[in-house]
Amino acid sequence: MQNVEKSMSKVPTITVGFWAIKILATTLGETGGDTLSMTMNWGYLAATGVFAALLLGLVAIQISARSFRPSLYWATIIASTTAGTTLADFATRSLGIGYTGGSLILLGLVLGSLASWRLALGTINADDIRDSRAEMFYWLTITFSQTLGTALGDWLADTGGFGYIGAAGIFAAGLLFLILLYYRTNVSRIILFWAAFILTRPLGAAVGDFLDKPIDKGGLDFSRPLASAVLALFIVVLIILLPQRAGTHSDPGAPVLK
Template sequence: MKQFLLRVPEVTLLFWVVKTLSTTVGETGADFLAFDLNLGMPIVATIMSGAMVILLYFQFAKFKTYIPMVYWSIVILMSINGTLITDILVDNFGVSLETLTIVFTLAMLAGFGLWYKDEKTLSIHSIDTGKREAYYWVVILLAFALGTGVGDLLSEALALGYSTALTIFGGAIALVAMWYFLFGLNAVLAFWIVYVLTRPLGASLGDFLIKPVADGGLGIGMMSVNVAFLASIVLIVVVMSFRAKKVLSNSAKGI
């Protein structure tokens, strides 16, 4: 069962569900901490970045394999930090969403390019070394920052609205899935396209749920959304953990 020797999870339906939920929590969680609790974006960014660095240290130095709770905690923290990076650059430094989208797109593509040049593969099924995992997390953080910017660009700067942005990103993912299952799109390319798209999808979903009805949202309380989504993530990750332990146990017994 090689997938459990890897540093990242097997790609299943549950993987995509938790990934989307995590990106939504990244959007709404960052706003809740920064604005509802009045901590401010710089303070929240400092706290979340510190927590992320600590978990990454243990992941690289101690664990060196896929542990569901650790992995998804890092994903959530990166999702929150990706949101904060974009929001701080836009709100505090006046960088336009168009500029951010271009810069983060180029940075992410450069990350992929360096990764491929060094390792000759971008497949997550090959992430079994610290170097490959480092490339993986760098690209993911850039993808989260990019996804936040793209989501805000479509829904707010271009005034398409949150529901329209949600439909666009969901439709794009559906098209990629169709291309993969029906027309043989390369699996690695399909994975990364969908991985990048689920970020603005989750961000748009979060905004759609919490923004006031007058602004095109549903007006659901931010606390309610965060609690519901976090509880769902924890439940699914617990299931993933039990499945992983069962497979490892059976493998050790030669079953």
């Protein structure tokens, strides 16, 4: 029982504060990834290598940690979203897969990760992280979802022709629909969690692109490093001010997917 409590305590309780920080983190992932790959001219592949190495190091520390540490958890989330940004850009642009093809491939990877997780451990409950295997599936799924979110954001804004604000509005509407399902239906809370987790990423991607892309391309042309610094500051403030509690089992009476 002691080992179960130890590993479960390393993920946060899902609250409104969690989603606020998550959206800011995904927006930072877009501006931060673009800062290294575009502003600093490292290119998508080199930037992906840097962020992937950082992500792997943080995941290793996260898995070996004895308890939930908010700063470590959110640093790992940010690393996953910046790595996802540059990896998606490399796949869709440098490899020529395109936003549609990239989104479909990445969606398959997310669903494959979730299916493998459920087959291996019997649940995909993000609150029910019992051991290092569950944590590895957790972070793998998160990284794939962050990468998918970048491709989806670009696909809707560019290929779909909705622009950054239009795309952000559509993804925000999708999140509102999930909130309605949460309060008005018995849809599995686990399914709703992962759907919301995926949708917050393209929302952040669209907002991040709107902040830093040139005006003639529909953006505000803000400095990417400055925007990234401001977003990081907001995240730090929210982590300090908002309750950061370790996650627990889902309510036994709530619908679950096992």
